[in-house]
Amino acid sequence: MLNRKFFIPALIILLACFNQSCSYTLSGASISANLKTINVQFFENNAPLVVNNLSQTFTESLKDRIRSQTRLAIVRGEANATMSGNIIGYSITPVSVQATNTSTAPPIASASRLTITVNVKYSTFTDKDDKKNDFEQQFSRYADFTGDIASQEQGLIAQINRQLTEDIFNKAFANW
Structure with a gap:
């Protein structure tokens, strides 16, 4: 009779080896063996409020994430x-309000929120099994801050870009 202590781990190893022949896994990504190249197009900024370098920094952040976490060649x-896709939202809104000491001065924002929203379309062209991962979806992330936006804006954009690219990566490659 087989010893359960050794049978279960052996079965897990066998299943893992079988699964490796069907797809590629790294850092939670599950990519079909047929998928070898990806074209990440430039994400144009169509938001009502435009920051000059947002399109470039977001597109490069997404490419960097794919390069560092997959074996896919970006072409x-x-x-x-x-x-x-495109950037469809860039907004700064107050999240908490502070009263002023005078009755004539309006209240001021003591904390604000920077929100970035992107619309992303992901399509595969290898075989119909890969098509189940295709999507078109909006992704939105934010970061709260206090004080003047000018001195913090680029750091907040980098932080939000990391969060957005993680969400997009997980949706496209980790089936989350």
């Missing part, structure tokens, strides 16, 4: 998959 033109 221009024809590819096994395409990721495209």
Whole structure:
């Protein structure tokens, strides 16, 4: 009779080896073996409030995430998959209000929130099994701050870009 103590781990190892032949896994990503290249198109900033370098920094953040977490080659033109979209929202809103000492002065924001929203379309072209991961979806993230936005804006944008690219990466490659 087989010893359960050794049978269960052996079965897990066997299943893991079988699964490796079907897909690629790294850092939670599960990518079909047929998927070798991706075209990450430039994400144009169509938000009502425009920051000059937001399109470039977001697009590069997304490419860096894919480069560092997958084996996919990022190419221009024809590819096994395409990721495209645009930045549709960039807003600064108050999240808490502070009263002033005078009756004539209006209240001021003691904390504010920077929110960035992107619309992303992910399409694969390898085979119909990969099509189940295709999507078009909006992703939105924010960061709260106090004080003047000018001195903090680029740091907040970098922080939000990391969060957005993680959400997009997980949706496209980790099936979350």
